[in-house]
Amino acid sequence: MQRLCRVLGVSRCGYYRHLAGASARAERQAEEKRTVAEIRQIHAEHRGAYGAPRIHAELRSRGRRINRKRVTRLMRVNGIVGRHLRRGKRTTIADRTAPPAPDLVMRDFTATALNTKWCGDITYIAVGSSWLYLATVIDICSRRVIGWSIADHMRTQLVTDAITMAVASRGGQVGGVVFHTDRARNIRRGPLPRSAAGTASAGMGRVGSSYDNALAESFFQGLKRELLHGSRFTSKARTRMEFFRWLAYYNRRRHSALGYLAPAEFEQQLTTSHRLSLVA
Template sequence: MGRRSAYPEEFRRDAVALYRAAGGKRMYAAVAADVGVTGETLRSWVRQADGVAGRGPRNEQAAEGQDEELVRLREENKRLRRAEAPVAAGARDPAPGGRVFRSRGEVRTRRWDFISAHRAAFGVKRICRVLGVSRSGYYRHLATEEAHAEREAEQERTMAEIRAVHLEHNGAYGAPRIHAELRAQGRKTNRKRVTRRMRVHGIVGRHLHRKKRTTIPDRTAPPVPDLVHRDFTASALNTRWCGDITYVSVGSSWLYLATVIDICSRRVVGWSIADHMRAELVTDAVEMAVAARGGRVHGVVFHTDRGARYQSAVFAEVCRRHGIHRSMGRVGSSYDNALAESFFQGLKRELLHGRRWTSKAQTRLELFRWLTYYNRRRRHSAPGYLTPAEIEQQLITSPTLSHVT
């Protein structure tokens, strides 16, 4: 009998679905990096899933090779198209009779070039008199022409990088996170400049304004103290967690998402997605978090609201078995679980807002994709615009930043 996987079945199933959804456009290593496992681990999960579905290993291996070859050919095709794009004669020529320059900008942008082109034949003084411009203006233009050209080229490069980051993160990032992403890529640019260029070009992140209360407390449950008191900070991993439940409309039905977030790093260490609101929804999320931390969670404080699932006997027993101390805020106060509320606001703003979902399988896949993206690539404002993965790596490798032994 093989060794039991440290990853829950739900996680492995969703990771396989994410790889298959790529349709051969992404290799194992690329998808595995997003999920947070090795390429070989993901490959073995896909093989196991194909075995359950009735596919033989020989067929899976052949399909795997075809997928990776297809990825290589597509990338090669893109490269060839980019190389051939400038070859077409006149591809970027303006239309005959069209206006090449901006309104009232024809003379202003070209007069200095005209003077330079004809100065040898007529002299600068005569041409400036005919055009009605000053010689000092012309010589000032010559002195600053190179600097102007460099500045314009720099602005074009900055805008191209801003658009690339904005597109890469599905239009969710605003100026602060785009600036942080550019800095992480080694691009030294001012945050105010990024904000100004985005405003001029109409590039904005996503925003939400509406809120809805969903917590239904159990008035008969034993009282649980508030051990956090709105202090959503932690100096080490696995000392404080928080969690909550949200729902996603899918056609005429619902999917529910329960989360467990490490307050120190903001990483979602556990989650569960289901079409029911039974206590198993929250206990499965806790079990995943425990597995993700290698079972070393004794003494961690898990803070939630006073929803009926978190006050259930089943949930209390799971926490007791793992040595987790329960903590709950007051009823009807979103500030008492502000970090979990903020997480769901980000989810709704960046993934759910403005989209209509009709398939539970596709919705589940998109939720899983966003959760793995959130953990490994999304930058957070509170911890200096680092990703949860970067924060945890720093805490693990630097003894001055972590109290973890």
């Protein structure tokens, strides 16, 4: 053994340390395989949408003590990649006939309480040779989608239907909420349903500036990355169902801006904390 170590250029003590650590290395490799399998399971459960940050948060919520850098390394080595979307084209067209409205948000997409700031926007999807349009209303505090509407047109009704749903989902109590959008065609100052009249005000960002409606833009990027990218839809009925399914999933999906809590979970914790503070 001494001669063999000399030929190989290693020390005898180093060789024996290597032998002694064989079982520990085997256990580490087995544990790593189990971790990769769990990462693949989470990745598959979310249809490939989760990248390293969300998978790390999910593992931690399951009681796994694991470093985020390790998750990133394991995903890279094993070819597990979250979905990414290339930059798309601009679709916002200014309505020059609409009266000007102030920007009440001024790029401050933060809120400390529910129903103080909402934002919304419209996106579209090709279905065969026609189109479907989706309008959404998001509570800026919790990032939760509280209202949406899908139609084969982009008239004002598309937006008012989404706002009507948002008002109903909040029990009709939305006094003083600011609804922020961009200066898109058919979205004008105060496009509020009769049930919300006098309870909310609308503000608009500038044309062609994604930063002025950054939260809604980010939401639609996620939708296109996770639902639309690489998919072809030919049935409007099925497309509507896929939209409904993803929107419900989004409210239960981990969100980086919420400390990787889901919007629904964040609202529940916020409501519970508020009730406890009132009792105290």
